[in-house]
Amino acid sequence: MEAFVAALTFSAGYNAALVVIGATLFGAAAAASGTFLVLRRQALMTDAIAHATLPGLAIAFMVMVAAGFDGRNLLGLLIGSAISALIGVVAVDVIVKRTRLMEDAAIGAVLSVFFGFGVVLLTIVQSMSAGRQAGLEGFLLGSTAGMLRADAMLIAVSAAVVGVLLFVLRRPLTLVAFDPQYAAGQGVKVRLMDLVATAMVLAVTVIGLKLVGLILVVALLIIPPVAARFWTNDISKVLFLSALFGGSSGYVGAALSASAPALPTGSLVVLSAFAIFVVSLVFSTQRGVLAALLRRRALAVRVHRRQGLLALAAGEPIYDAMTIKVLRRDGVIRPDGVMTDNGRAAVAEIRRDELRWSMAPSVLGDDAVPAQRDALTPADEAFTPDQIALIDAEAQRLAVV
Amino acid sequence: MGAEFVQLSLTPLVIAVLAAVTCAMPGNFLILRRQALIGDAISHVVLPGIVVGFIITGSVTTWPMMLGAGAAALIAVAMIEAIKRLGKIEPGAAMGVAFTAMFAAGVLLLEQSNTASVHLDVEHALFGNLESLIWFDGLGWASLLDPSALAQLPPELFRMASVAVIMIIATILFWRPLVMATFDEAFAASVGIPVNLLSLMLVVFAAIAAVAAFDAVGSIIVIAMFICPPATARLLTDRMGVQVLISALVAAVCAVVGYVVAGYAPLWLGFDNSVSASGMIATVSGVALGLAVAFGPRRRQVAG
Numbered sequence: 001m002e003a004f005v006a007a008l009t010f011s012a013g014y015n016a017a018l019v020v021i022g023a024t025l026f027g028a029a030a031a032a033s034g035t036f037l038v039l040r041r042q043a044l045m046t047d048a049i050a051h052a053t054l055p056g057l058a059i060a061f062m063v064m065v066a067a068g069f070d071g072r073n074l075l076g077l078l079i080g081s082a083i084s085a086l087i088g089v090v091a092v093d094v095i096v097k098r099t100r101l102m103e104d105a106a107i108g109a110v111l112s113v114f115f116g117f118g119v120v121l122l123t124i125v126q127s128m129s130a131g132r133q134a135g136l137e138g139f140l141l142g143s144t145a146g147m148l149r150a151d152a153m154l155i156a157v158s159a160a161v162v163g164v165l166l167f168v169l170r171r172p173l174t175l176v177a178f179d180p181q182y183a184a185g186q187g188v189k190v191r192l193m194d195l196v197a198t199a200m201v202l203a204v205t206v207i208g209l210k211l212v213g214l215i216l217v218v219a220l221l222i223i224p225p226v227a228a229r230f231w232t233n234d235i236s237k238v239l240f241l242s243a244l245f246g247g248s249s250g251y252v253g254a255a256l257s258a259s260a261p262a263l264p265t266g267s268l269v270v271l272s273a274f275a276i277f278v279v280s281l282v283f284s285t286q287r288g289v290l291a292a293l294l295r296r297r298a299l300a301v302r303v304h305r306r307q308g309l310l311a312l313a314a315g316e317p318i319y320d321a322m323t324i325k326v327l328r329r330d331g332v333i334r335p336d337g338v339m340t341d342n343g344r345a346a347v348a349e350i351r352r353d354e355l356r357w358s359m360a361p362s363v364l365g366d367d368a369v370p371a372q373r374d375a376l377t378p379a380d381e382a383f384t385p386d387q388i389a390l391i392d393a394e395a396q397r398l399a400v401v
Numbered sequence: 402m403g404a405e406f407v408q409l410s411l412t413p414l415v416i417a418v419l420a421a422v423t424c425a426m427p428g429n430f431l432i433l434r435r436q437a438l439i440g441d442a443i444s445h446v447v448l449p450g451i452v453v454g455f456i457i458t459g460s461v462t463t464w465p466m467m468l469g470a471g472a473a474a475l476i477a478v479a480m481i482e483a484i485k486r487l488g489k490i491e492p493g494a495a496m497g498v499a500f501t502a503m504f505a506a507g508v509l510l511l512e513q514s515n516t517a518s519v520h521l522d523v524e525h526a527l528f529g530n531l532e533s534l535i536w537f538d539g540l541g542w543a544s545l546l547d548p549s550a551l552a553q554l555p556p557e558l559f560r561m562a563s564v565a566v567i568m569i570i571a572t573i574l575f576w577r578p579l580v581m582a583t584f585d586e587a588f589a590a591s592v593g594i595p596v597n598l599l600s601l602m603l604v605v606f607a608a609i610a611a612v613a614a615f616d617a618v619g620s621i622i623v624i625a626m627f628i629c630p631p632a633t634a635r636l637l638t639d640r641m642g643v644q645v646l647i648s649a650l651v652a653a654v655c656a657v658v659g660y661v662v663a664g665y666a667p668l669w670l671g672f673d674n675s676v677s678a679s680g681m682i683a684t685v686s687g688v689a690l691g692l693a694v695a696f697g698p699r700r701r702q703v704a705g
Contacts, residue, residue, distance in 0.1 A: 038491075038494050041491050041493065041494075042493070043491070043493040043494040043496075043497045044438055044441075044493040044494075044496065044497055046497075047438075047441065047497065094694065095694055098694060098700065098701075099636055099694055099697070099700045099701065100635070100636075100699075100700065100701055101432070101632050101635060101636070102432065102435050102437070104432075104435050104436070104437040104438045104493070105432040105437040105628055105632050107437075107438065108437040108438050108440065108441055108624060108627070108628040109625075109628045109629050109632055109687065109690055111441065111624065112441075112621060112624035112625035112628060112629070112683050112686075112687075113625060113629065113683055113684060113686065113687025113690070114687075115621055115624075115680075115683070116621045116622075116625055116679065116680040116681070116682070116683020116684050116686075116687070117680065117683070117684040117687065118680070119527075119528055119621060119677045119679065119680030119683075120663070120676045120677050120680040120681050120684055122677070122680075123674070123675075123676040123677040123680070124667075124672075124674075124676055127672065127673065127674040137524065140524070140527075141508055215445070215501075215504060216501055216504060216505055216508075218497055218501055219497065219498075219501030219502065219505065222494055222497035222498060222501070223497070223498050223501070223502070226488070226490055226494050226495075226497075226498055229488075229490075230488065262512045262513055263509070263512065263513075264508055264509060264512050266505065266508070267505040267506070267508040267509040267512075268505075268509065270501055270502060270504075270505035271502065271505050271506060271509065274498070274501075274502035274505070277498060277502075281484070281487060281488055287488065287489065289487050
């Protein structure tokens with residue numbers, strides 16, 4: 001616990017603090033760029049991009065070793081992985097545009113073939129004399145243990161750059177994600193913005209390789225925007241919330257992982273994001289499961305209340321357990337089932353309401369009556385006071401006659 | 402092609418072919434139903450499944466791991482459905498949420514349970530151990546007729562063979578309703594085919610194929626074989642029956658070529674070590690698909 005707090009407050013050592021900062025910035029940048037991807041229903045494109053980095057990593061390592069450099073140079077590895085990821089993106093695009101295969105098949109094919117080829121190259125690297133300590137396996141699941149200071153810096157700075165770019169370009173990117181034709185009409189360069197969006201996703205994926213690994217990096221682009229979507233329909237708020245969720249996942253996950261051994265950073269960052277997703281799924285006021293259950297329950301109570309009162313008004317016996325419960329709780333009937341004074345008043349009220357509804361079409365004309373009468377709304381909420389007065393006057397006249 | 406081949410390469414080769422064909426069968430329907438990535442999701446959650454199977458039973462024997470993987474696959478499918486329905490989220494994003502979370506949990510459990518001492522790691526689940534399925538008693542082609550030597554064949558072979566047979570029988574048995582439901586779900590439903598049940602069954606069979614195959618050949622082959630051979634076949638023919646046959650053929654050829662290239666090509670080129678057979682099989686299937694994308698006679702949607 002102490003170690004966790006120390007990591008959260010950046011006092012667990014300089015390198016650990018850098019990793020936490022890097023993970024936070026990366027989380028926010030990944031979540032923000034993922035928002036556009038999820039909006040365009042291309043969430044799993046990231047998975048293809050991430051898996052397609054593996055051959056590039058291995059080739060970059062081999063090239064750097066052959067040229068006499070240290071094969072583990074992070075910048076070099078990231079450039080190599082970006083190039084092979086780009087080839088992967090182009091391959092998906094070619095398959096989708098030039099053949100009748102669907103996008104999901106193209107993504108799956110590129111993902112598995114590039115990854116398989118990467119594994120072949122990895123076995124070659126492992127058989128090289130310099131390759132035994134290459135640690136390229138660390139890119140599969142991420143490894144922050146023993147990360148160099150310069151590496152942490154590189155991650156933090158590039159994540160910050162991507163974040164700033166996304167913030168500056170958020171309006172055209174949003175327009176293109178939602179409605180490309182309208183965006184074109186507004187003078188936005190759609191092709192360019194498409195490219196920028198893909199480039200951003202590619203950049204954050206590559207940045208995240210060392211932190212969370214190529215298998216899990218996709219989670220940071222998908223989960224926060226999906227979680228944010230539960231809370232609001234306003235796109236700029238989704239973007240902000242998503243970045244907030246991603247940033248906190250990176251922050252908490254990296255800090256947790258620094259607090260004890262055998263706690264892999266990538267997994268904890270992803271699981272933190274998933275925890276935020278579960279909370280959103282259950283508790284969101286907009287589309288949450290709990291809110292939906294409560295709304296359904298409230299509707300059921302209204303239906304039973306009204307049906308119960310109508311039955312009492314008609315002098316019919318009530319058998320339904322829930323109806324009896326609702327009426328008792330309202331104080332309409334006593335526990336032995338006899339109506340109370342309150343109950344008699346409520347029944348009189350419901351009779352008057354039914355009469356108003358039944359007379360409304362003839363008094364006000366069919367057009368004035370809401371077409372989808374839900375049989376729950378009281379008449380004095382559905383009509384204006386003037387209309388109610390008209391209906392009541394007519395009822396009075398009929399009663400006198 | 403002598404005794405050494407029988408002992409070292411025959412079983413892995415046969416297992417690779419069986420695994421490839423097993424995965425290609427359901428893959429044909431998955432790619433047509435826009436569910437290609439369900440195979441991706443399932444093969445990712447195999448890892449948490451085997452870890453939990455190991456933690457509960459404390460052993461790295463096959464059955465707990467297979468059961469764990471199967472259970473994890475079903476949980477993942479249920480989770481994807483739940484996220485899709487409860488949150489009204491598109492299938493791709495729902496899959497991404499579910500399988501990454503489960504995979505992350507699997508990695509964490511693995512690190513925490515300290516299984517470093519026994520041979521259970523992420524790379525094993527991903528890459529498989531095709532090369533290690535050696536038939537020690539296979540001293541030559543004659544051993545194929547020797548009951549005592551046959552009894553010593555790696556058990557993976559029989560497991561993979563039975564699942565392959567089940568998969569082929571199931572494909573033949575459910576052929577008509579499956580094809581109808583794949584091409585025109587509304588029509589299939591109107592003639593009384595239980596389309597939802599059928600769709601669930603397809604996913605379950607895909608899960609069985611994935612779980613059976615990962616143990617011997619790893620997850621990469623599983624994903625590649627679900628998609629690449631059927632996708633290749635789809636670009637070569639318009640007829641579903643022909644497509645399934647071609648996909649099985651492509652899968653088998655990829656397995657053989659990939660295995661041979663991985664095992665022998667580096668030696669021919671003067672390297673000392675062979676490369677990952679699973680990875681090479683996936684690569685070869687990619688080459689096959691690439692050729693079909695470039696030259697396949699049925700590349701584009703038929704007009705009208």
